[in-house]
Amino acid sequence: QHPTHANPPTFLLAIEAIVERSRSSSTSGMVDAATAAWLGALFPAVERWFRWFVDSQKGAEPDSFRWHGRDPNDGKLNAMTLSSGLDDYPRASAVSDKERHVDLHGWIAFGAGVLARVGEQA
16 A cells, blocks of 8 residues: 555544543543553554644645545546545545545544543553
8 A cells, every 4th residue: 555545543443442441440530550551652653643644644725634545547437535445435526636535534533532532541
């Protein structure tokens, strides 16, 4: 895969589940010491990856995001967006740097929230 083509960060779903499960079993609402240590060790790598994810999927317009890697010459009416994980999701017929993909915006918002929760607990 090309270094500017990102996939949905589904691993963040697992991290969020671990944080929430640990918090819900605690009376203080904080994660246990072992989970906090693990999150502290994990946080720098996840933060670095998330910065790459945001930077690599930026659109041409400020504060816009698009899945990179669409090939306007793939022979399809609507060029596929393989990196998004939604290969046949309806997108614009004309591939453009000005596209804005709402599913990617959702992943960016979700990822920022998970990082914030991990940062609070680590």
